[in-house]
Amino acid sequence: MPSDSNPAITLRRLIDGYQVSQAIHVAARLGIADLLGDRSRTVDELAADTGTHAPTLYRLLRALAGIEILREGNGHVFELAPLGQQLRSDVAGSMAGWAAFIGSEGYWQAWTGLLHSVRTGENAFRHVHGADVWSYRAIRPEESALFDGAMTALSRQASAALLAAYDFGRFRTVVDVGGGTGALLAAILRAHPGLEGILFDQPHVVAAASAFMERAGVADRCRIEGGSFFEAVPEGADAYVLRAVIHDWDDVEAVRILTVVRKAMAADGRVLLVERIIAPPNEGRDAKFSDLNMLVAPGGRERTREAFELLLEPARLQAAAVIEAGGFAVVEALPR
Ligand SMILES: C[S@@+](CC[C@H](N)C(=O)[O-])C[C@H]1O[C@@H](n2cnc3c(N)ncnc32)[C@H](O)[C@@H]1O
Structure with missing residues (x-):
């Protein structure tokens, strides 16, 4: 039996x-x-x-x-x-968007390339589809919408813990870099009525964001900009949030993004990386499986606290604090 x-x-x-x-x-x-x-x-x-x-x-x-x-x-x-x-x-905490995404064709097939990734160190998605996740989704609106819906679900789920753990009320303007369709930024703005926000993501992703911000009742305090964070991000703000963004990229690309953000930020600004932190051996299964997900899909990785500190240095940033926020951490960085 x-x-x-x-x-x-x-x-x-x-x-x-x-x-x-x-x-x-x-x-x-x-x-x-x-x-x-x-x-x-x-x-x-x-x-x-x-x-x-x-x-x-x-x-x-x-x-x-x-x-x-x-x-x-x-x-x-x-x-x-x-x-x-x-x-x-x-x-609250709906997983509907995440569940709808995980079986989408491109993503599901990419996992068949895990063995290739482990043998070669290469990204499975690119091996299986011949393109990176972002270019692949950019020309497939349905898969792109499923991914954005998944990110919205995960952001919404994480936002209460993040708002409880970190005081965004101290800032004047928060830029959400790679902020998707704006779920996290909307939650931050709703919690802090004195705050202005700028949502920054790829043009086809932010195309849906203004309706979302209207529905959230924060459109009058939120500017929406499309672009690439490898080129430029909105300038002069005192807070730049990157939630689940740096983990999408390898170290070289991550430093490039952070360097662009460092160049744009106000002298008294802060960069807030909201990411999972790899725990010591035998602990923290969520971050370690998320790390495999990064290997397979976008080609990035989850990192230890020390690895984040090493990434910040060449971008002329330094970690001021690491704050636990419901399974994620806020790595708060200041200009060096
Ligand atoms: C893993 S998602 C995280 C989204 C959001 N921060 C969240 O936590 O739900 C990564 C985001 O980075 C965006 N992204 C990817 N490449 C980009 C680029 N070159 N410039 C701007 N945004 C980009 C994607 O469109 C996506 O919204």
């Missing part, structure tokens, strides 16, 4: 994690959690709403009930279990 205490079964479940990822991804793409909300519904109703094949949808949903995302009642009726609630798009 299989049991959780049987190491072979435990390992088999870890090995088969890809099945779980795809099952959750498909449920997210179909919007099952939003369709269920706080109700119980039959599989036939859900199939009608999603335009899917009811007997096959049932197979998906009962499997998800087997891992406590859903609960199955009598008569092929389903409701959300507590874990599944986090797949709703309207809850």
Whole structure:
């Protein structure tokens, strides 16, 4: 009889994690959690709403009930279990955007190149697709939107802990460099009514941001600029936030970005790198798997605290503090 205490079964479940990822991804793409909300519904109703094949949808949903995302009642009726609630798009800390993204074609296929990466040290995405993630997404609006939605979900999830850990109220203007569609900056501006913000990202990414800022009620205090952070970023601000940006790049590229930011910042400015920090051996699985994700997808890496200090130096910056913020750290850097 299989049991959780049987190491072979435990390992088999870890090995088969890809099945779980795809099952959750498909449920997210179909919007099952939003369709269920706080109700119980039959599989036939859900199939009608999603335009899917009811007997096959049932197979998906009962499997998800087997891992406590859903609960199955009598008569092929389903409701959300507590874990599944986090797949709703309207809850705090929603994972809907992340789940919808992880099975997207380009990203999913890139993971088939992990063995190549480990053998060669090369980026898997480029090996599999012949292009880097950013150029690939720039000409694929659907994949780009799924990625931006994933980043929005992760930013929203992280913003409460970040706002609790770090006082942005001390600044006049915050530039969110590589800020995606603006979820984090909107949260910062909402929390600090005296603050002005500038959202900076690639032109096709910020194209959707002004509507987002309007809805967040901060459009009057937020300028939106498209460009490349390898060339220039908005000048003269006293805070430059880079959340989950530096980890996308290797050391040479990361120093180039930081050098551009250093050149633009006010003399009394601060650079705030919001990143995961690699923990000592056997600790911190999230950062270590995120590091593999960086290897596979954008071609960057997660770093130790010391590695961040080494990156800052050639950009004429120095770490003033490292502040824990809910699984991330704020590496606060000042001009040297
Ligand atoms: C991992 S995402 C993080 C987004 C956001 N900071 C967050 O935490 O949700 C990295 C961001 O860097 C942006 N980016 C990539 N290359 C860029 C470039 N050359 N110039 C400006 N932004 C760039 C991407 O469009 C993306 O929004």
